[in-house]
Every structure is written in structure tokens, then in C-alpha cells.
Amino acid sequence: MNKTKQMVLALVGVVVLYALLKALIVTGIIGPYWQIILNESMIYVIGGLGLSIIYGFTGQFSLGHAAFVGIGAYCAGWFAITFSHYGIWASLGSLVVGMISAGLVGYLIGVPILRLKSDYLGIATLGFNFIVYDGMQNSDKLSSVLGGAQGMTGVPQFQTFEWYFVTAVIVFILVRNLVFSSHGRAFTAIRENETAADVVGISPARTKIMAFTVGCVLAGLGGALYAHNYPYVNPDSFTFLESINYLIIVVLGGMGSMTGTVITAVGWTFLLEVLRMFLSLLGPSFINLRGVLYALILIVVIILRPQGIFGGMEASFLVPYIGRRKSNAAAGS
Amino acid sequence: MVTFFQQVVNGLQLGLVYALIALGYTMVYGIIKLINFAHGDVFMVGAFMGYIGFTFVKLPWPVALVMALITCAVIGVINERLVYRPLRYAAKISALISAIGASFFIEYFTSLNFVFGPNYISYTPPIKEITWIIGGVRITDIQVVILVTVAAFLALLQLLIFRTKLGSAMRTVSFDHDAARLMGVDVDRTISFTFFVGSGLAGIGGVLFGFAYPEIWTFLGVMTGLKAFIAAVLGGIGIIPGAVLGALIMGQVEIMTAAYISSQARDAVAFAILIIVLLIRPSGILGRNEPEKI
Numbered sequence: 001m002n003k004t005k006q007m008v009l010a011l012v013g014v015v016v017l018y019a020l021l022k023a024l025i026v027t028g029i030i031g032p033y034w035q036i037i038l039n040e041s042m043i044y045v046i047g048g049l050g051l052s053i054i055y056g057f058t059g060q061f062s063l064g065h066a067a068f069v070g071i072g073a074y075c076a077g078w079f080a081i082t083f084s085h086y087g088i089w090a091s092l093g094s095l096v097v098g099m100i101s102a103g104l105v106g107y108l109i110g111v112p113i114l115r116l117k118s119d120y121l122g123i124a125t126l127g128f129n130f131i132v133y134d135g136m137q138n139s140d141k142l143s144s145v146l147g148g149a150q151g152m153t154g155v156p157q158f159q160t161f162e163w164y165f166v167t168a169v170i171v172f173i174l175v176r177n178l179v180f181s182s183h184g185r186a187f188t189a190i191r192e193n194e195t196a197a198d199v200v201g202i203s204p205a206r207t208k209i210m211a212f213t214v215g216c217v218l219a220g221l222g223g224a225l226y227a228h229n230y231p232y233v234n235p236d237s238f239t240f241l242e243s244i245n246y247l248i249i250v251v252l253g254g255m256g257s258m259t260g261t262v263i264t265a266v267g268w269t270f271l272l273e274v275l276r277m278f279l280s281l282l283g284p285s286f287i288n289l290r291g292v293l294y295a296l297i298l299i300v301v302i303i304l305r306p307q308g309i310f311g312g313m314e315a316s317f318l319v320p321y322i323g324r325r326k327s328n329a330a331a332g333s
Numbered sequence: 334m335v336t337f338f339q340q341v342v343n344g345l346q347l348g349l350v351y352a353l354i355a356l357g358y359t360m361v362y363g364i365i366k367l368i369n370f371a372h373g374d375v376f377m378v379g380a381f382m383g384y385i386g387f388t389f390v391k392l393p394w395p396v397a398l399v400m401a402l403i404t405c406a407v408i409g410v411i412n413e414r415l416v417y418r419p420l421r422y423a424a425k426i427s428a429l430i431s432a433i434g435a436s437f438f439i440e441y442f443t444s445l446n447f448v449f450g451p452n453y454i455s456y457t458p459p460i461k462e463i464t465w466i467i468g469g470v471r472i473t474d475i476q477v478v479i480l481v482t483v484a485a486f487l488a489l490l491q492l493l494i495f496r497t498k499l500g501s502a503m504r505t506v507s508f509d510h511d512a513a514r515l516m517g518v519d520v521d522r523t524i525s526f527t528f529f530v531g532s533g534l535a536g537i538g539g540v541l542f543g544f545a546y547p548e549i550w551t552f553l554g555v556m557t558g559l560k561a562f563i564a565a566v567l568g569g570i571g572i573i574p575g576a577v578l579g580a581l582i583m584g585q586v587e588i589m590t591a592a593y594i595s596s597q598a599r600d601a602v603a604f605a606i607l608i609i610v611l612l613i614r615p616s617g618i619l620g621r622n623e624p625e626k627i
Binding site: 061112113115116117118119120122123124126127128130131133134135137138244247248251252255285288289290291292294295296298299302303306307 | 366368416419420423424425426427430431433434435436437438440441442444445446451559562563566597598600601604605607608611612615616
């Protein structure tokens with residue numbers, strides 16, 4: 001299989017997937033409610049790929065990913081509301097604003113804290129998540145549009161499925177190309193052994209900051225889409241528990257597997273919704289069981305597959321034709 | 334000035350409770366390098382056991398304290414056995430994820446109606462409040478009870494770790510599992526024992542927390558546990574005096590921020606201080622900066 005053939009196949013795959021989902025939406029099998037969940041799963045794909053770059057590929061433990069999603073959501077929401085008289089351009093612009101703001105904050109916070117290692121980095125990012133959360137709670141003091149603890153309303157809504165699907169596909173292609181570029185190899189080198197990477201001429205500081213910033217840009221993009229998918233943006237959607245959701249997506253999917261991140265992001269979102277649906281059908285007293293089942297699924301899956309569901313695996317159409325080796329993207333630490 | 338000293342006393346009360354929880358985090362991290370996310374929830378169970386003990390069973394409070402200690406210690410050991418041990422030699426992150434799962438499980442399971450229920454519970458502490466005023470500063474008997482209990486258990490812990498065979502086993506395992514095994518230390522049992530002691534201390538912390546702030550619910554352990562954990566990191570994780578020092582600092586920071594800046598900012602300031610300390614001293618205040626192994 002040569003390169004052109006591989007590209008054509010991937011393209012056909014995307015179109016077929018789109019047609020399939022669109023057909024389900026048009027025929028009403030996926031109703032308006034589930035379509036929003038589908039959009040949400042795309043947001044998790046985008047944000048999850050961001051954390052996958054930071055943690056899965058570069059090995060920089062972040063427990064504060066939701067903070068960057070939140071920054072993206074708030075900045076994009078603010079932009080879209082303030083310039084709403086420009087219509088669709090305001091919303092398109094807000095996606096860019098969400099990416100830039102989260103990326104900038106990620107860069108500025110990344111420069112000092114990426115010197116920390118493993119658990120300490122996780123704790124510092126966790127702390128950052130709390131600081132951002134408190135900032136969001138008091139954001140009404142900055143601009144009344146942001147709403148503070150009340151949450152932000154009035155962001156123009158775009159629940160069209162195409163927006164989310166196309167963005168997710170573009171992000172996925174870009175991330176795939178990044179991962180298999182020389183930068184991507186530098187990321188993996190840093191994850192496997194920082195000292196060894198340094199010795200062969202990869203600057204750990206620069207590479208880590210780059211991976212972190214790119215990951216935060218994607219988180220910001222996810223956040224910007226979030227603001228357009230839900231009429232109500234609330235600080236409580238971006239707590240450290242949400243960061244843990246992203247972490248679960250990356251780890252359960254398998255460290256350093258884009259396939260795993262994407263499938264787990266979609267699967268996890270739908271699993272939680274189906275659980276909610278199913279238990280509320282059984283009766284109001286069962287709804288509290290959701291958390292218990294959620295926790296049990298988490299524990300059982302991670303004990304059965306400690307390396308993640310797709311740990312060390314990558315869908316074959318993603319891997320470049322030349323030098324198709326298992327070692328590059330696979331082999332979780 | 335009197336208000337300031339009053340805040341110092343309040344901060345000390347909070348810090349001492351944090352210290353009991355932080356010890357469990359630091360001991361477990363010291364021995365298996367795992368952030369035991371479920372530890373805060375074990376603390377919450379302790380608070381509930383204390384409440385159930387002296388409200389429903391009408392036990393005298395020291396008996397309720399012991400009951401909470403034993404329950405929590407057993408929960409900690411079961412948790413380690415079922416959830417952490419299968420992943421002991423897997424990647425660290427897998428164990429962390431299962432710890433998060435265990436934490437969610439305890440929180441949601443206890444908030445089911447037939448366990449503790451999902452609501453806030455307020456109650457009267459079993460100790461009648463007596464207030465002494467010393468130089469304008471109010472000190473309650475509850476604060477004295479907390480201080481004495483924490484000091485007593487700290488002394489016991491110090492004895493346990495440095496004067497007993499089990500304690501030296503714990504210290505050996507925290508250096509190197511394999512070397513400890515070669516020296517004839519039963520590593521699995523030592524780790525279980527560490528969980529037993531750490532969780533028991535959290536149980537006591539829970540009961541004392543209930544004395545000082547008698548309003549509890551099943552998600553109590555999330556924030557309190559996290560703050561105790563960052564206290565342990567602040568002091569230098571894996572180091573027992575560090576956990577106490579970090580907890581006392583954390584208590585002061587929180588109370589002082591609430592009193593002089595804004596009570597909404599107390600979490601943000603606490604975490605900002607943590608980040609700054611980590612940037613200056615990456616392994617905490619009392620932590621040693623170990624050279625990296627190549």
C-alpha cells in the first residue's frame with residue numbers, strides 16, 4: 001500500500017463515517033438530544049487529543065487540562081457575545097480566540113512549571129486548575145458578560161453536527177501529522193528518557209513547552225466549541241474532576257495511542273450518557289448508582305488493561321507507509 | 334492584634350486536622366509512590382463513623398474515636414488489597430486511575446440512601462463547648478482536645494516508625510522493595526500495615542474534624558483531602574515531619590486568607606503558594622532534592 005492509496009482510503013473512511021452519522025441524524029435515529037451528546041463527544045476528542053500530546057506522547061503529567069478548556073470556553077464565549085453582530089464570523093473568530101487564549105496561558109504557565117517532574121507537575125497543574133476555577137467564579141468582576149459564579153449565557157449556539165465533526169477531523173489529521181513528524185519523535189523521546197533525548201540534541205525545555213502549548217491550544221478549541229454547544233457555560237464544568245475525565249480518556253485509551261484517545265473519548269461520553277439514561281428509566285432512586293457504576297467500570301477496566309484499552313496500538317491507516325514501525329507511537333511507558 | 338492571634342488559633346485547629354490526613358498521604362506515597370486519591374474519602378468515612386458512634390450508638394466520644402479508627406484502617410487495607418495491589422507493578426498512572434476510581438466509588442456508594450445519604454448533616458458535637466479567654470483570645474476545649482489527640486498520635490506514630498520492627502520494615506520498604514524482600518521483609522504485609530496506620534489516622538482526623546466543624550456530607554473528603562495532600566507535598570512528600578509542618582502552614586494560610594483577603598480566594602491562594610514553593614524547592618520544604626538517576 002503506497003502513500004496515495006493510504007490517503008485515499010483514510011479520506012473515504014472519513015466521508016463514509018460522516019455519511020453514516022448524517023444519515024442517522026436525518027432519519028431521526030439520533031435525536032436532537034443525542035446529537036448534542038455527539039457534539040460533546042467530538043469536543044472530548046479534540047480536548048483529549050490535546051492531553052494526549054501533553055501526556056500520552058510527551059509524558060508531561062497534567063491534572064489541570066480542564067482549566068485550559070475553560071479558558072478557551074470563556075474567552076471564545078466573551079468574543080462571540082461581544083461581536084455577535086458580525087454573525088457567523090464572530091463565532092468562527094471566537095474559535096481562534098479560544099485557541100490563542102488557552103495556548104498563550106498554557107505557554108506562560110508552562111514555562112515555569114514544566115521544570116517540575118511527574119507527580120509534582122501533576123500537582124502544580126491541579127493547583128492551577130483550582131486557581132482558574134476561582135478566577136472563573138469571580139469573572140463577573142472583570143466583565144459582566146462572563147457571569148461569574150452564575151455562569152455565562154447568551155453565546156450564539158451552533159449545534160450543527162458538521163461544525164464539530166469537521167473540526168475534530170481536521171484536528172485529528174493535524175495531530176497525526178505532528179506525531180509522526182520530527183517534533184512528534186522528539187515528544188516521544190522526551191517521554192521515554194529526558195536525559196537521553198537531551199544527549200542526542202533535543203532540548204527538553206523547548207520540546208516540553210511546545211507540546212504543552214499545542215495541547216492547550218487544542219483544549220482551548222474544545223472549550224470554544226463547548227461554549228457554542230451549550231447555552232450555559234458554568235465554572236463547575238471546568239473543575240479538576242473534568243480534568244480527571246480527560247486524564248481517564250487518555251489513560252484508558254492507552255498512552256500514546258491516538259486511536260485509543262479518539263475511541264475512548266467517544267465511548268466514555270456515550271457510556272456516561274447511556275448510564276444516566278438507563279438508570280433514570282429504572283427510577284429516581286437508581287440515579288445515584290451512576291457514580292458507583294462509573295467508578296466500578298473505571299477500576300475494572302484499568303485492572304484488566306493496565307496499559308489502556310488500546311495501549312501500544314495504533315490503527316494501521318494512521319501509521320506512515322515509510323518506516324512503519326510499532327515502536328514510534330506505540331510502546332506506552 | 335488580638336484578632337490576629339485568634340486567627341492563628343483557628344488556623345492551628347484546622348492545620349492539626351489536616352496533619353492527621355496528610356500523614357496518611359505521605360506514608361503511602363513514601364512507601365509505594367502512589368497518590369492515594371481515596372484517602373480523603375476514608376477521612377470522610379471517619380467523620381461519619383464518629384457521628385454515628387456518638388449520636389446513634391451513644392458511645393462516649395473516645396470509644397467512637399477508636400471505632401472510627403478501626404473502621405477506616407480496615408477500609409484502607411481492603412482498598413489496598415482489592416484495588417491497588419493488582420496494579421502494584423504496572424505503570425504508576427494505572428494505579429493512580431484506579432485510586433481515582435476507588436475515591437469515586439467510596440463517595441458515591443456512601444451517598445446512596447441506604448448508606449449515609451446524599452445530604453449535609455449538622456449535629457451537636459459530643460463535647461460540651463467550654464471557652465477560655467486568654468489575653469482576649471478565645472480557646473475552646475474542643476481545640477484543646479484536638480491538640481492533645483493529635484500530639485498523642487503523632488508521638489505514637491514516631492515511636493512506631495523509629496522504635497518498632499514494623500516501623501523499620503516500613504522504612505526499609507520505602508527505600509527499595511526488592512532490597513527489602515532480600516532482607517526478609519514481607520513487603521506486601523508491610524504495605525498493608527502502612528495503609529492500616531495511615532487510614533486509621535485519617536479516621537481520627539475525620540472524628541476531630543466533626544468536633545470542630547460539625548457539618549458533614551459524603552463529598553467532604555474531596556476538598557479537605559486535596560488540601561491535606563498538598564500540605565503533604567508542601568512539607569515534602571514522604572517525610573513525616575514535613576506533612577505536619579505543611580499541614581500547619583496550610584491551616585494558617587487558609588484561615589489568614591479567609592480573614593484578611595477574601596474567603597472565596599482561600600483555595601486559590603493555598604494552591605498558588607504550593608506552586609511557588611514547588612518552583613523554588615521542587616521536593617517540598619523539608620524534602621531532599623535527590624539527584625536524578627541516569
